[in-house]
Amino acid sequence: xxxxxxxxxxxxxxxxxxxxxxxxxxxxxxxxxxxxxxxxxxxxxxxxxxxxxxxxxxxxxxxxxxxxxxxxxxxxxxxxxxxxxxxxxxxxxxxxxxxxxxxxxxxxxxxxxxxxxxxxxxxxxxxxxxxxxxxxxxxxxxxxxxxxxxxxxxxxxxxxxxxxxxxxxxxxxxxxxxxxxxxxxxxxxxxxxxxxxxxxxxxxxxxxxxxxxxxxxxxxxxxxxxxxxxxxxxxxxxxxxxxxxxxxxxxxxxxxxxxxxxxxxxxxxxxxxxxxxxxxxxxxxxxxxxxxxxxxxxxxxxxxxxxxxxxxxxxxxxxxxxxxxxxxxxxxxxxxxxxxxxxxxxxxxxxxxxxxxxxxxxxxxxxxxxxxxxxxxxxxxxxxxxxxxxxxxxxxxxxxxxxxxxxxxxxxxxxxxxxxxxxxxxxxxxxxxxxxxxxxxxxxxxxxxxxxxxxxxxxxxxxxxxxxx
Amino acid sequence: xxxxxxxxxxxxxxxxxxxxxxxxxxxxxxxxxxxxxxxxxxxxxxxxxxxxxxxxxxxxxxxxxxxxxxxxxxxxxxxxxxxxxxxxxxxxxxxxxxxxxxxxxxxxxxxxxxxxxxxxxxxxxxxxxxxxxxxxxxxxxxxxxxxxxxxxxxxxxxxxxxxxxxxxxxxxxxxxxxxxxxxxxxxxxxxxxxxxxxxxxxxxxxxxxxxxxxxxxxxxxxxxxxxxxxxxxxxxx
Numbered sequence: 001x002x003x004x005x006x007x008x009x010x011x012x013x014x015x016x017x018x019x020x021x022x023x024x025x026x027x028x029x030x031x032x033x034x035x036x037x038x039x040x041x042x043x044x045x046x047x048x049x050x051x052x053x054x055x056x057x058x059x060x061x062x063x064x065x066x067x068x069x070x071x072x073x074x075x076x077x078x079x080x081x082x083x084x085x086x087x088x089x090x091x092x093x094x095x096x097x098x099x100x101x102x103x104x105x106x107x108x109x110x111x112x113x114x115x116x117x118x119x120x121x122x123x124x125x126x127x128x129x130x131x132x133x134x135x136x137x138x139x140x141x142x143x144x145x146x147x148x149x150x151x152x153x154x155x156x157x158x159x160x161x162x163x164x165x166x167x168x169x170x171x172x173x174x175x176x177x178x179x180x181x182x183x184x185x186x187x188x189x190x191x192x193x194x195x196x197x198x199x200x201x202x203x204x205x206x207x208x209x210x211x212x213x214x215x216x217x218x219x220x221x222x223x224x225x226x227x228x229x230x231x232x233x234x235x236x237x238x239x240x241x242x243x244x245x246x247x248x249x250x251x252x253x254x255x256x257x258x259x260x261x262x263x264x265x266x267x268x269x270x271x272x273x274x275x276x277x278x279x280x281x282x283x284x285x286x287x288x289x290x291x292x293x294x295x296x297x298x299x300x301x302x303x304x305x306x307x308x309x310x311x312x313x314x315x316x317x318x319x320x321x322x323x324x325x326x327x328x329x330x331x332x333x334x335x336x337x338x339x340x341x342x343x344x345x346x347x348x349x350x351x352x353x354x355x356x357x358x359x360x361x362x363x364x365x366x367x368x369x370x371x372x373x374x375x376x377x378x379x380x381x382x383x384x385x386x387x388x389x390x391x392x393x394x395x396x397x398x399x400x401x402x403x404x405x406x407x408x409x410x411x412x413x414x415x416x417x418x419x420x421x422x423x424x425x426x427x428x429x430x431x432x433x434x435x436x437x438x439x440x441x442x443x444x445x446x447x448x449x450x451x452x453x454x455x456x457x458x459x460x461x462x463x464x465x466x467x468x469x
Numbered sequence: 470x471x472x473x474x475x476x477x478x479x480x481x482x483x484x485x486x487x488x489x490x491x492x493x494x495x496x497x498x499x500x501x502x503x504x505x506x507x508x509x510x511x512x513x514x515x516x517x518x519x520x521x522x523x524x525x526x527x528x529x530x531x532x533x534x535x536x537x538x539x540x541x542x543x544x545x546x547x548x549x550x551x552x553x554x555x556x557x558x559x560x561x562x563x564x565x566x567x568x569x570x571x572x573x574x575x576x577x578x579x580x581x582x583x584x585x586x587x588x589x590x591x592x593x594x595x596x597x598x599x600x601x602x603x604x605x606x607x608x609x610x611x612x613x614x615x616x617x618x619x620x621x622x623x624x625x626x627x628x629x630x631x632x633x634x635x636x637x638x639x640x641x642x643x644x645x646x647x648x649x650x651x652x653x654x655x656x657x658x659x660x661x662x663x664x665x666x667x668x669x670x671x672x673x674x675x676x677x678x679x680x681x682x683x684x685x686x687x688x689x690x691x692x693x694x695x696x697x698x699x700x701x702x703x704x705x706x
Contacts, residue, residue: 214595215559221566222578229570239558254599256558317558321550322613325520325543326571397554457524464522465483469550 002085009089010096012071022100047159047294050167051302052105053125054155057166058148060098060129063255064136067094087196094133099126117178121169124178124185128166131188134195159276217258226327227335234339238262238310238347241317241396254317254396263346270350273299277358296355296365300372300425303351307344307377308418311384314340316396320460320468329460330453337382337450344381348373368432372425375439380421382446388414389459395468472531473498473621473649474519479528481514481673488514489673491528496649496668498533503660503667503681504653507702511673512653513551516623519651520548532621533649544573547619551626551653553610557599561590561609564598565616572617584612587642589635603630611639615646622646625653627663657695671702 067090077086102122136144151166158167158177166184169177219236221229241254277295314337323332352373358366392414428435449455474496481489489511496502506512517523518530521537532542555564565581574580585591588608593601598609607630615622627643628636640662643650652663660667660681667684669676677684681694688697 213597213600215563215597218560218563218595221563221570222581224570224577226571226573229567233559233567237558241558254558317556319554319556320522321520321548321553322555322568323571324522325546325548326568327543328538328540329521396557460522461524464517469552469554 001081002088005081005085006089006092008076009093012069013067013093014096022103025100025103046167046171047298049106049170050155050158050165051298053167053170054152055302055305056101056105056125056129057132057155058152060132061136061139061151062144062148064133066090066134066137067097087193091130091134091192091196095126095130098129098133099123102126102129115174117174118169121178121181124181125166127185128181128188131185131192134192135188138195153272156276160279215256230332230335231339231342234336235259235343235346238343239313239317240310241313259343259346263350266347267350270354273351274354274357277354277363278361296363296369296429297426299351299355300369300377300429301422303348303373303377304380304418304421304425306347307381308384308415308421310340310344310347311381312388312414314385315389315463316394318395318463318468320463324460330451330456333456333459334450337385340385341378341382345378348377365429368429368435371432371435371439372428375443376421376424376428376435379439379442379446380417380424382450383442384417386446386449386455386459387417390455390462393459393463393466393468395463395466397469471498471534472496473500473533474651475529475531476515476518477529479515479518479525479530481511481518481523481525487673489518489525492670492673492675493528494668494675494678496651498649499647500666501650501664502652503664504651504670505655505657505660505667505698505702506670506676507655509672510670510702512655512670513625514673515670516548516550516625516651516653519623520546544617545620547614547617547622549610549614549622549624549627551629553607553614553625555598555606555609555613557597559598560595561585561598561601561605562594564609565612568613569616574617580616584616588612588638604632604635607631608635608639618646620648622648622650623653624650624663626656626659627652627654628656628659657698661694669698669701677701 072090102125106122139147154165155167156165158165158171158173161172162168163173163176164180165173165177166181167177168174168180171177219232221232224232236259238257238259239254240257273295318336323336326332352370355366355370355373359370424435424438428438472495474494476495477493479489479492480487492511492515504512504515514523518525519532519537521542530537533545535542535545537546555561556567559567562581562585565584566577569577569580585594588611590605590608590612593605598606601609607627611627614624622643624643628639631639643663650664651668652660654660654663664681666678666680668678684697685694687701688694
């Protein structure tokens with residue numbers, strides 16, 4: 001029965017094209033890892049690995065949940081099945097989803113795979129992500145956020161050669177790092193299975209909905225003009241909404257965070273980066289060394305990803321039937337995007353200040369990173385909003401529910417500008433004039449699109465035809 | 470005659486699929502009309518064209534004599550889509566105040582308080598909309614559609630998800646609202662309660678227009694009006 005149930009659960013979550021894509025990626029990974037000799041860039045790849053692990057550990061815990069679809073609650077959970085079998089099946093499906101995510105993220109590291117132990121590390125990572133997702137709904141939001149940050153910082157300690165961090169295996173401490181990952185996986189699996197045993201499966205829907213029923217400190221729009229209301233809403237709050245796609249396992253999420261809290265968090269992260277950069281010392285950070293380059297490139301790429309994530313939230317939580325029946329289309333979008341860009345710049349500002357400080361201290365790449373933060377990333381942010389709205393708009397409508405894995409070219413095309421931004425980030429950090437020119441060009445295109453009435457009219461037609469309410 | 474809503478020879482398609490084909494009808498200022506039609510008739514598309522979120526390929530549309538994209542039209546129209554979703558990251562009160570501000574309502578607080586009380590949403594005013602029941606979400610959506618006291622009200626299945634006492638409250642409230650009303654529905658009893666006239670469309674084309682009384686007379690005395698409507702929509706004799 002368990003085997004049949006497992007088959008059913010997997011088939012309702014992963015489409016055939018998705019599985020084919022995974023198979024191609026695995027094959028590619030194997031060929032690359034066995035045919036291409038190491039190129040000596042393993043330091044940068046190690047930083048990349050630790051950065052990705054930090055982000056995913058933090059996200060798995062902060063936004064985690066159990067992969068339950070509406071059809072599960074309506075049909076599967078009403079069947080006379082053993083709750084143990086159901087829990088196991090759902091855990092396994094979630095493991096596959098996270099496992100493929102790990103695969104996607106690490107396939108590019110194939111050439112740095114100098115030991116088979118790193119494959120064990122990847123499996124341990126996937127198990128940890130899965131287990132954290134199961135545990136997450138049972139932990140209070142504030143505790144979860146603190147733990148997420150702690151996990152990320154612990155992982156980043158591998159940059160400083162700490163041997164027992166989840167990122168250490170990829171940064172020169174193979175055995176210590178592997179032991180850490182296996183221990184972390186073991187502990188989280190135990191907690192996850194204890195959690196799955198304690199909770200009723202039909203309660204999972206309410207468990208993944210961890211936001212409070214009441215808005216704690218609501219905004220008031222009394223006395224505001226139409227434009228004043230738009231700026232007030234978007235400058236005081238950052239709305240994170242979108243379809244989070246973990247290698248095909250999609251989940252609609254929406255969260256609202258006070259801008260001042262996000263700015264505080266980014267300030268803390270910027271200060272941490274400054275301390276880290278200074279810890280590299282004058283022989284590394286202020287001279288042209290691979291470590292100094294890598295730190296700035298990782299910062300620029302990391303902020304580009306955050307910009308992309310924020311940009312995807314800009315339209316997904318929009319309500320055309322309310323906003324566009326209130327104001328002319330172009331006017332509304334112009335001010336919506338302007339307010340969201342200002343809000344994003346507030347989040348970026350601490351990193352810009354840190355890079356200005358590093359530039360003053362003689363870090364040769366800080367100027368390029370500064371150009372990235374001030375011009376390229378904000379310009380790309382606006383462009384990514386426009387691109388996503390035009391190519392594959394998605395509206396968050398319902399509950400925080402998991403959706404079956406779906407892959408289509410349009411959805412994948414949404415990430416195309418991100419690839420360009422990453423390339424610009426790598427070269428832009430190393431050559432500041434390139435970053436400046438690319439940034440100005442991006443800002444110009446973004447401004448033209450934002451001000452174009454014809455463009456937004458076409459976008460609204462597309463949004464409406466795509467089912468936006 | 471002054472028209473609240475005018476459609477003249479409107480055609481609209483989604484890709485190669487025609488949604489509306491040469492559709493024309495007018496609703497006089499102050500008229501209360503139901504837009505009737507079977508599933509896929511083009512009712513929701515018609516409403517989306519009337520609010521300007523879609524544009525016709527052929528034909529023209531006027532709201533109180535203005536283009537649907539104009540500021541004048543936007544200021545006049547209130548719209549409730551089917552399965553309406555307010556901003557789910559905002560509270561009930563924030564939604565009302567935000568949209569009232571966008572609409573340029575003078576007394577935002579007074580209007581918000583009135584609607585919270587009228588639709589019995591006061592106890593949920595701080596609630597995150599994403600956590601409301603479907604019925605309360607619909608009540609909020611109705612409040613948002615009328616927050617600026619619109620002169621033209623477009624409603625798509627307005628009584629969906631509402632319990633019977635709330636339906637009666639909403640019907641009474643809509644009845645008191647002045648202006649031109651167009652209610653899209655496929656439930657005849659709702660059309661009967663909210664309107665006095667009917668525009669019937671099928672497969673994106675105009676089918677019939679008249680009062681509900683005239684519609685009733687098209688059947689035999691003891692024939693339910695739904696049967697008459699079904700016969701007309703399917704073209705049966």
